Amino acid sequence: MLKKLFIFSLMLMLFAIPSISSARNATIKNVSYSVETTQHGVQYLHVELATNHPVEEFSANFNPNDKSQLIFRIKDARITSIPRQEKLDGEIGRKIFLQEVDNDYVQGKLYTKGELTNSSYRMYSFEKDDNHKTNGVAIDITFAGQRGANSSANSNNSNVQIGDLSGKTITIDPGHGGSDTGAIGPNGYTEKESTFAISQNLANILTSNGANVVMTRTSDVDVYAPNASAANELQARVNIGNRASSDIFVSIHCNAFTNPSANGTETFYYAGSYNGQRLASAIQKELINTNNLRNRGVSTANFYVLKHSAMPAVLVETAFISNYNEEAMLSDAQWQMQFAQAIARGINEYFNG
Ligand SMILES: [Zn+2]
Incomplete structure (x- = not known):
């Protein structure tokens, strides 16, 4: 009996210890929203993330590079089988994405129609009581006094001034195309579509800042031939950059x-290329500042286009299309512009920084 009790209490300890130190105590079970009106007649968006246990630590900040994006974190949280992406009211909020990161956080992104300021959002927790059916966190967003301001136009603009790139020839290589879709995301979005949209935006930005831009493809095609060998296809892309005597090659x-x-985001260059490393680092830094994704850093790689390009060359892995949340970003027109602007700023830093 005594022995049994000892074993029982030992088991309790074994179970108790991990549960004390284990992360993700609060499970997000539901996302809901409503448009409410204050007593002063101002409309605001109220978003609720219902959790099984009270949430103790959370934070929210708007993205300084894209003020129509509120990034929030909930510590010790997980997500159940609820959708990771929800549309919002469409007037104040556009959509919300949720993602488990770093073992113990849930990171969310809430996209708004207007630009956020410090006073236009509020995040707070609530506990199950007479007024609340569950525990959870709420985010309220209001654009009182700035309604109708079309602020998202700026982040969709390819006429952004980034620096003087006149005299620079830049080859942009939208990965894959034609018979080669590249990777396909869980919702069916293809890599070739995303790389092409980002590349087109990038070409427009660079051109409007004076650069001479050469594209390896300007539509959804194979550059060499449909179903060609990888070497033939990639050499055809390298040839375009080399024949144009490009200053840099960006894939x-x-x-x-x-x-x-x-x-996450990662940028590659060819080992031993000092300028390749400089270009990769500048682009990687700008991308991380903009997209807030996991920084996988810059690395060397033997990729064909890096090895055979005669000029400094980089290959940008913008984000993981195999990741539900990042596929949503890669397929989003506003994000495609954000990725392009970040890469353009990195290129400008390489030439003018
Ligand atoms: Zn690829």
Whole structure:
């Protein structure tokens, strides 16, 4: 009996210890929203994330590079099988994405129609009581006094001034195309579509800042021939950059992995290329500042286009199309412009920084 009790209390300890130190105590079970009106007649968007246990630590900040994006974090939280992406009212909020990151956080992104300021959003927690059916966190967003301001236009603009790139020839290589879709995301969005949209935006931005831009493809085609060998296809792309005597070669791709939780941004250059490393670092830094994704850093790689380009060359893995949340970003027109603007700023820093 005594022995049994000892074993029982030992088991309790074994179970108790991990539960004390284990992360993700609060499970997000539901996302809902409503448009409410204050007593002063101002409309605001109220978003609620219902959780099973009270949420103790959370934070929210708007993205300084895209003020129509509120990034929030909930510590020790997980997500159940609810959708990771929800449309919002469409007038104040556009959509919300949720993602589990870093073992113990849930990171969310809430896209608004107007630009956020410090006073236009509020995040707070609530506990199950007479007024609340569950525990959870809420985000209220209001654009009182700035309604109708069309602020998202700026982040969709390819006429952004980034620096003087006149005299620079830049080859942009939208990864894949034609018979080669590249990787395909869980919702069916293809890498070739994303790389092309980002590359087109990038070409427009660079051109409007004076650069001479050469594209390896300007539509959804194979550059060499449909179903060609990788070497033939990639050499055809390299040839375009080399024949144009480009100053740099920038290949745009999306990453993919069998585990859908893999995520983040990574930029590659050819080992030993000092300028390749400089260009990769500048682009990577700007991308991370903009997209707030996991920074996988810059690395060397033997990729064909890096090895055979006569000029400094980089290959940008913008984000993981195999990741539900990042596929949503890669397929979003506003994000495609954000990725392009970040890469353009990195290129400008390489030439003018
Ligand atoms: Zn690719």
